[in-house]
Amino acid sequence: MKKIYMIAVSVLLSIAAAVTALPAGAGASPADNGTFTVGFDAEFPPYGYKDDSGEYVGFDLDLAQEVCNRRGWVLAKQPIDWNSKDMELKTGSIDCIWNGFTINGRENDYTWSIPYVDNSQVVVVKAGSDIDELEDLKGKVVAVQADSSALAALTSEDAEEDDLALAASFADLQQVGDYNSAFLNLDSGAVDAICLDIGVASYEIESRKGFVMLDESISTEQYGIGFLKGNTELRDQVQETLLEMAADGTFMETAEKWGLSSSVCLDKDTVIQDDTSDPSKEEEPLWEKLLYIVKSLSEGLLSSLAIFFLTLLISMPLGLVVAAGRMSKSKLLSAIVSIYISVVRGTPLMLQLLVVFFGPYYLFGVRTTSAYRFIAVIIGFSLNYAAYFAEIYRSGIQAVPRGQYEAAEILGYSAPQRFFRIIFPQMVKNTLPSITNEVITLVKDTSLAFAVSYTEMFTIAKQVAAAEATIIPLFTAGVFYYIFNALVALAMNKIEHRMSYFR
Amino acid sequence: MSLLEARNIKKSFGDTNILKDISLDVEQNEVVSILGPSGSGKTTFLRCLTMLETVDSGSISYCGEKAVSTEGGKCVYAPKNDLKRIKGYYGLVFQNFNLFPHYTVLKNLTDAPVTVQKRPEEEVTAEARELLRKIGLSEREDRYPHQLSGGQQQRAAIARALAMKPRILFFDEPTSALDPELTAEVLGLLKELAEEKMTMVVVTHEIAFAREISNRVIFMDGGYIVEQGTPSDVIDNPSTDRARAFLKKLQAQAEPGRQSLHPPVDDN
Numbered sequence: 132m133k134k135i136y137m138i139a140v141s142v143l144l145s146i147a148a149a150v151t152a153l154p155a156g157a158g159a160s161p162a163d164n165g166t167f168t169v170g171f172d173a174e175f176p177p178y179g180y181k182d183d184s185g186e187y188v189g190f191d192l193d194l195a196q197e198v199c200n201r202r203g204w205v206l207a208k209q210p211i212d213w214n215s216k217d218m219e220l221k222t223g224s225i226d227c228i229w230n231g232f233t234i235n236g237r238e239n240d241y242t243w244s245i246p247y248v249d250n251s252q253v254v255v256v257k258a259g260s261d262i263d264e265l266e267d268l269k270g271k272v273v274a275v276q277a278d279s280s281a282l283a284a285l286t287s288e289d290a291e292e293d294d295l296a297l298a299a300s301f302a303d304l305q306q307v308g309d310y311n312s313a314f315l316n317l318d319s320g321a322v323d324a325i326c327l328d329i330g331v332a333s334y335e336i337e338s339r340k341g342f343v344m345l346d347e348s349i350s351t352e353q354y355g356i357g358f359l360k361g362n363t364e365l366r367d368q369v370q371e372t373l374l375e376m377a378a379d380g381t382f383m384e385t386a387e388k389w390g391l392s393s394s395v396c397l398d399k400d401t402v403i404q405d406d407t408s409d410p411s412k413e414e415e416p417l418w419e420k421l422l423y424i425v426k427s428l429s430e431g432l433l434s435s436l437a438i439f440f441l442t443l444l445i446s447m448p449l450g451l452v453v454a455a456g457r458m459s460k461s462k463l464l465s466a467i468v469s470i471y472i473s474v475v476r477g478t479p480l481m482l483q484l485l486v487v488f489f490g491p492y493y494l495f496g497v498r499t500t501s502a503y504r505f506i507a508v509i510i511g512f513s514l515n516y517a518a519y520f521a522e523i524y525r526s527g528i529q530a531v532p533r534g535q536y537e538a539a540e541i542l543g544y545s546a547p548q549r550f551f552r553i554i555f556p557q558m559v560k561n562t563l564p565s566i567t568n569e570v571i572t573l574v575k576d577t578s579l580a581f582a583v584s585y586t587e588m589f590t591i592a593k594q595v596a597a598a599e600a601t602i603i604p605l606f607t608a609g610v611f612y613y614i615f616n617a618l619v620a621l622a623m624n625k626i627e628h629r630m631s632y633f634r
Numbered sequence: 635m636s637l638l639e640a641r642n643i644k645k646s647f648g649d650t651n652i653l654k655d656i657s658l659d660v661e662q663n664e665v666v667s668i669l670g671p672s673g674s675g676k677t678t679f680l681r682c683l684t685m686l687e688t689v690d691s692g693s694i695s696y697c698g699e700k701a702v703s704t705e706g707g708k709c710v711y712a713p714k715n716d717l718k719r720i721k722g723y724y725g726l727v728f729q730n731f732n733l734f735p736h737y738t739v740l741k742n743l744t745d746a747p748v749t750v751q752k753r754p755e756e757e758v759t760a761e762a763r764e765l766l767r768k769i770g771l772s773e774r775e776d777r778y779p780h781q782l783s784g785g786q787q788q789r790a791a792i793a794r795a796l797a798m799k800p801r802i803l804f805f806d807e808p809t810s811a812l813d814p815e816l817t818a819e820v821l822g823l824l825k826e827l828a829e830e831k832m833t834m835v836v837v838t839h840e841i842a843f844a845r846e847i848s849n850r851v852i853f854m855d856g857g858y859i860v861e862q863g864t865p866s867d868v869i870d871n872p873s874t875d876r877a878r879a880f881l882k883k884l885q886a887q888a889e890p891g892r893q894s895l896h897p898p899v900d901d902n
Contacts, residue, residue, distance in 0.1 A: 532730075532732070534728055534730050534732035535732060535734065537686055537728070537732065538728065538732035538733075538734070539734075540686065541684060541686070541721075541725065541726045541795075542725075542746035542750060542794075542798060543718065543721055543722060543746060543750040543751075543798075544746065544749070544750055545750075548749055548750070552745065552749065553734055556736040557735065557736060560736075632736075632778060633735040633736045633778045633779070633780060634735060634778075634780040
């Protein structure tokens with residue numbers, strides 16, 4: 132068995148290495164096919180987002196369109212998962228990242244255009260809250276977007292002393308997947324403040340009601356267009372046209388249209404400076420990187436394990452109760468339970484988690500706390516798995532021959548004795564293969580907790596993958612899940628073997 | 635006082651009348667065999683007597699205690715606690731044994747006396763071992779049912795019923811799931827029980843066996859008792875055409891197996 136794991140692990144790792152080693156510089160010029168593919172996070176207004184009519188629009192996309200018009204290229208707007216941006220760029224599926232993309236802290240990771248937006252990181256709180264200045268954030272729960280400039284400003288190695296101290300004063304710094312989720316969290320009270328870019332903050336405050344921005348800001352940062360490292364040819368082409376646009380006023384017109392005139396930093400007099408990147412910076416050795424990845428994932432694994440074991444602990448007995456309700460002689464009870472089972476099985480678990488987490492606030496006005504996040508995950512998972520276990524139990528119970536009930540009846544067993552002494556052991560044996568399936572699915576499903584921004588192993592894998600600009604963490608997470616499941620399968624096999632003493 | 639008094643039992647499933655009007659008294663130490671073609675209602679009658687099915691009307695009492703009675707056309711069962719006590723007077727041996735597969739042979743015998751009758755475990759275990767010795771399964775007490783032959787399983791099932799110390803024991807075609815050679819060992823055990831004056835009601839197709847062990851034979855057909863009397867009356871000189879035709883057919887089938895009445899005492 133051990134040998135198989137070793138082989139599986141080495142195969143996965145070599146695939147990972149092969150993928151990351153793909154040749155750089157593919158898709159050097161859009162001129163090849165005349166298409167300029169811009170990668171952007173479609174949930175990042177006003178730089179790039181989906182508007183009410185379903186079109187991808189935004190300041191950056193307008194700029195990209197104008198560049199294409201002037202260069203005679205066709206613009207392809209490619210919304211991407213922000214965590215996967217580097218893989219998209221490396222594999223050549225996009226030509227650049229143009230999406231309020233912060234240069235600071237990433238100077239050496241991309242070939243950058245000159246900065247065209249200067250942005251500050253600010254703090255947004257609920258209107259009427261007791262937070263008026265940065266100092267008031269002490270002991271509060273603050274949200275930032277995963278791998279965002281705000282996160283970097285507060286926690287990265289290059290962060291200012293003041294900002295690090297500020298972050299340390301928070302009760303918790305929550306990473307959320309997107310700003311919509313961040314504002315839902317803020318609105319419901321699960322977090323007390325959000326740190327984000329000023330441009331996004333202004334836009335969000337205007338489109339949502341009841342939020343204000345603090346006067347103090349955390350940091351200042353610059354946006355540029357990020358190209359694959361080494362792709363100066365395309366960078367120069369785009370940059371030349373962008374400067375042209377700045378010179379003839381088109382750039383500022385576009386900025387005004389999007390309400391960004393106060394943060395843009397290109398004007399008629401902008402000239403190209405030297406490349407700011409420092410190509411001499413050494414790469415970390417692979418094993419060190421792997422060690423870091425494994426360490427980070429191990430921390431997340433604890434959260435995944437917590438979800439896994441608590442869910443089993445609650446949903447397995449709960450499933451028995453649900454199964455009893457389903458088989459109840461009361462038509463009403465049976466109908467209610469049937470509806471519950473069909474809703475749980477008929478809708479995505481991710482949606483159920485969102486409903487459990489945000490439901491109390493939006494349905495009943497109950498303020499959500501951050502501690503509720505984990506509880507919501509466990510409630511959501513348990514309710515979901517209980518429904519599946521209930522159906523498995525039901526089939527297992529119905530598979531016990533009628534004669535077993537009658538023999539127990541004749542011998543005078545009471546109903547509970549009959550169930551727990553005679554039927555239950557046979558049911559367990561009948562259902563073990565299906566239960567194994569369900570338990571293995573649960574191992575993988577734990578990753579869905581990211582829907583409510585609960586940081587478990589896969590969320591961390593995505594974050595590390597984004598920060599390290601490599602796909603290895605995702606593969607490593609795959610190996611972790613595989614090993615986890617191999618152990619589960621082994622344990623279930625043991626149990627099945629134990630139950631084989633009778634037929 | 636009769637051990638069992640069943641009067642005017644009627645039972646139908648939907649529009650089908652299975653038991654039309656059946657009465658049966660069983661006295662202490664009596665062995666009653668019930669014969670009859672399939673569909674005659676024998677098994678349903680047994681299931682009504684053992685309360686696996688409810689009757690539509692009629693009355694049943696065990697040892698003078700009313701389990702069900704019918705007054706003014708309304709069929710009433712005794713209160714739950716009374717029924718529980720009454721159910722303790724009888725046992726039932728199934729066609730398919732219905733041993734508990736997850737219990738050893740010994741545990742099959744001891745579990746109900748300990749958990750249901752709340753008798754001390756050592757006492758019950760000692761009695762169960764004695765029963766197993768008697769039926770020749772002492773060596774097999776730690777085996778699970780699936781490790782036994784059909785005949786051994788049925789003998790264990792009989793021992794399980796006896797461990798409850800019933801006053802009357804019902805058998806629902808106890809050998810019809812068995813091969814002829816296995817049938818013999820089960821019938822042998824029933825014969826021993828009859829010799830020990832166990833009160834028994836046996837639904838069976840084994841005519842030779844019925845003649846040998848029964849005090850009384852009942853022939854059922856179409857939901858009625860058509861004939862009853864001593865084995866020689868009913869089996870050798872049936873007074874109705876239906877009984878005659880049925881017995882003739884059955885005897886023709888059973889002929890090759892007659893010597894099986896004297897089975898080896900040991901199990902294989």
